[in-house]
Amino acid sequence: MSNYHIKHLEEYFQVYRKSVENPEKFWEEIAEEHFLWRKKWDNVLSWDFTKPEVKWFEGAKLNITENCIDRHLLTRGDKTAILFEPNNIKEEAQHITYKQLHQNVCKMANVLKSKGVQKGDRVCVYLPMIPELVYTVLACARIGAVHSVVFAGFSSTALATRINDCDCKIVITSDGSFRGKKTIDLKGIVDESLESCEGVKTVLVAKRIQSEITMKQDRDFWLQPLLEEASSECEPEIMDAEDPLFILYTSGSTGMPKGMLHTTAGYMVYASYTFKNVFNYTENDVYWCSADVGWITGHSYIIYGPLANGATSVLFEGVPSYPDFGRFWQTVEKHKITQFYTAPTAIRALAKEGVDYVKNYDLSSLKVLGTVGEPINEEAWHWYDDNVGKNQAPIVDTWFQTENGGIMITPIPYVTPTKPTYATLPFIGIQPALMNEEGKEIEGNQVSGRLCIKFPWPSIARTIWGNHKRYKETYFSAFENKYFTGDEALRDEVGYYRITGRVDDVIIVSGHNLGTAPIEDAINEHPAVAESAIVGFPHEIKGNALYGYVILKDTGESRNQDNLRKEINQIITEQIGPIAKLDKIQFTEGLPKTRSGKIMRRILRKIANNEADNLGDISTLLNPEVVEGIIKKVLN
Ligand code: WT7
Numbered sequence: 218m219s220n221y222h223i224k225h226l227e228e229y230f231q232v233y234r235k236s237v238e239n240p241e242k243f244w245e246e247i248a249e250e251h252f253l254w255r256k257k258w259d260n261v262l263s264w265d266f267t268k269p270e271v272k273w274f275e276g277a278k279l280n281i282t283e284n285c286i287d288r289h290l291l292t293r294g295d296k297t298a299i300l301f302e303p304n305n306i307k308e309e310a311q312h313i314t315y316k317q318l319h320q321n322v323c324k325m326a327n328v329l330k331s332k333g334v335q336k337g338d339r340v341c342v343y344l345p346m347i348p349e350l351v352y353t354v355l356a357c358a359r360i361g362a363v364h365s366v367v368f369a370g371f372s373s374t375a376l377a378t379r380i381n382d383c384d385c386k387i388v389i390t391s392d393g394s395f396r397g398k399k400t401i402d403l404k405g406i407v408d409e410s411l412e413s414c415e416g417v418k419t420v421l422v423a424k425r426i427q428s429e430i431t432m433k434q435d436r437d438f439w440l441q442p443l444l445e446e447a448s449s450e451c452e453p454e455i456m457d458a459e460d461p462l463f464i465l466y467t468s469g470s471t472g473m474p475k476g477m478l479h480t481t482a483g484y485m486v487y488a489s490y491t492f493k494n495v496f497n498y499t500e501n502d503v504y505w506c507s508a509d510v511g512w513i514t515g516h517s518y519i520i521y522g523p524l525a526n527g528a529t530s531v532l533f534e535g536v537p538s539y540p541d542f543g544r545f546w547q548t549v550e551k552h553k554i555t556q557f558y559t560a561p562t563a564i565r566a567l568a569k570e571g572v573d574y575v576k577n578y579d580l581s582s583l584k585v586l587g588t589v590g591e592p593i594n595e596e597a598w599h600w601y602d603d604n605v606g607k608n609q610a611p612i613v614d615t616w617f618q619t620e621n622g623g624i625m626i627t628p629i630p631y632v633t634p635t636k637p638t639y640a641t642l643p644f645i646g647i648q649p650a651l652m653n654e655e656g657k658e659i660e661g662n663q664v665s666g667r668l669c670i671k672f673p674w675p676s677i678a679r680t681i682w683g684n685h686k687r688y689k690e691t692y693f694s695a696f697e698n699k700y701f702t703g704d705e706a707l708r709d710e711v712g713y714y715r716i717t718g719r720v721d722d723v724i725i726v727s728g729h730n731l732g733t734a735p736i737e738d739a740i741n742e743h744p745a746v747a748e749s750a751i752v753g754f755p756h757e758i759k760g761n762a763l764y765g766y767v768i769l770k771d772t773g774e775s776r777n778q779d780n781l782r783k784e785i786n787q788i789i790t791e792q793i794g795p796i797a798k799l800d801k802i803q804f805t806e807g808l809p810k811t812r813s814g815k816i817m818r819r820i821l822r823k824i825a826n827n828e829a830d831n832l833g834d835i836s837t838l839l840n841p842e843v844v845e846g847i848i849k850k851v852l853n
Contacts, residue, residue: 220243221490223632245258247486251490255279274483274486279455280455285525296529298314298317299318301532302552326451339365343367343389343406349389350366360451364464365383369390370812377410381416383682385414391404393428400428402428419438457481464479467620468811475691479676483622492525496556497629503552504528507545508590517622517624543574550578558589560814562590563814568601572604575605586611590815592717592734596741613629614627619678625643651665665708665717667704726762745772747770747771749767751763756800763801765802766803766821801852804850807840808843810839825851
């Protein structure tokens with residue numbers, strides 16, 4: 218039996234037991250058998266959640282790019298590593314082989330070196346989803362520089378904050394990016410942010426949209442000519458297991474974004490092992506994760522996890538709605554995609570457009586479907602299962618966080634029986650606990666509580682860049698000796714987990730704890746409803762009452778809104794109970810969302826609480842323009 222690829226449920230339980238009974242021995246075997254080390258570790262694990270401090274594979278030496286690229290050259294040199302699918306359907310897809318990836322990463326590494334980048338330096342990467350993005354990320358890892366990828370949809374203010382926080386001296390960007398029919402002036406955004414980033418001395422600019430831009434003398438350089446000149450050989454920097462690999466920012470409930478720091482060996486082992494099992498990866502697959510590399514999902518499941526396994530990973534530049542709402546499915550057919558991994562919000566948006574966009578494509582190559590980033594509601598789950606997977610391809614609802622580095626709770630496809638809206642079982646090595654408000658662990662099944670993790674896993678973030686105190690306070694102070702996720706979950710009668718939402722989304726109505734997710738699920742079952750979000754607002758008698766924002770499907774017929782309100786509350790009453798009925802229901806065209814697709818309940822809460830004049834910075838939202846419309850129609 219190879220512990221590396223789990224094939225049956227009994228095997229899952231067996232391997233899981235091993236992984237928690239003797240984690241050191243378990244991870245040592247995985248690390249030993251499946252990776253390339255320049256030197257093995259002296260110690261597998263040392264940890265102390267009170268400091269907090271975690272070290273995996275201490276004393277080991279390696280370079281992650283040797284594991285993701287070089288070691289495949291002999292057996293997979295001509296295999297496609299990155300399959301680039303451009304925004305414009307008329308532009309040809311690019312099949313970048315492992316050999317070509319090696320050359321380009323080495324060239325890029327040499328360019329970075331020629332601009333003075335050294336081991337340990339932070340490099341800000343602000344690029345669209347083009348091959349240069351992958352080259353840059355891996356080139357940093359090749360020379361031991363720490364990449365900080367900032368999603369190229371963030372505003373200049375958000376970019377500047379992130380550049381300054383970790384003191385980047387160089388930014389890699391492009392003249393602009395394509396997004397459906399639009400182009401975005403990335404270089405202009407960078408110029409604007411650099412007005413407040415004195416530390417940045419160099420900007421490398423990839424040409425993508427051929428726009429006219431201004432280049433600042435001695436600071437800005439076109440990337441392509443430098444790449445052409447650069448040598449395609451670059452010896453990898455030999456790194457310590459615990460050397461920083463990257464920083465990735467994630468927003469907290471308050472204050473500055475948190476620069477989560479991930480280190481080298483543990484991250485590599487966990488991203489790779491989860492990829493293999495969660496996507497049932499086999500050699501000839503064509504795997505597609507539609508996330509942006511600017512998120513942890515992109516880091517772990519577009520770049521590092523797939524490449525460590527020698528896989529073909531699709532890099533998609535476009536958007537799901539361009540040239541029309543069939544783009545995902547057309548692309549699945551075109552490249553015979555075997556695994557497709559996306560966000561519930563994308564599924565809901567596409568479901569709203571109807572099945573006509575799906576049904577004419579041949580999706581029979583698909584063997585695994587995945588979702589990530591937020592709870593998936595039952596209706597969206599079934600739509601995905603029926604129309605995309607045709608009830609043949611298992612759906613893995615994968616739960617994890619930027620802080621976790623890799624997937625933590627998930628079904629293993631063809632192994633774990635799935636259950637809609639449930640992320641099901643902990644992945645190998647993950648020891649979850651549900652905690653009550655008094656800080657005690659809740660044992661047994663059919664319970665819910667705050668989700669913690671009791672034991673370190675290899676890819677846990679090691680700190681918040683420059684602020685270890687905040688790291689400790691945020692994740693290790695709520696519950697003694699446990700990592701607190703900030704999420705609430707329930708465990709059903711067989712031990713399956715359902716992540717019900719952030720703890721700060723809990724609303725206490727008349728002394729009852731109500732999670733937003735199940736109520737929204739109920740509302741969304743109304744045939745006229747496309748999407749909804751609920752928040753609490755102060756109520757004289759109940760303490761809090763519920764305020765619902767509801768997007769209606771565009772059915773073309775106009776409906777009586779008062780009747781709709783009654784029907785929605787009827788469904789809630791049926792599914793949860795009268796306690797969960799909404800006091801106010803506002804019909805709206807859109808909901809404010811983060812770039813990763815999460816509904817910003819904080820903003821909706823303020824609007825419902827008549828605090829719309831105090832919303833804070835909304836410029837980093839995906840759709841700041843919807844906020845104005847919501848405020849105008851707020852119900853008092
Ligand atoms: C938060 C982490 C992990 C990649 C993208 C998001 C929520 C994530 C699920 C899921 C329910 C989920 C949690 C978590 N979340 N996956 N499958 N079911 N909720 O990373 O931006 O760090 O957000 O996303 O609330 O804490 P992130």
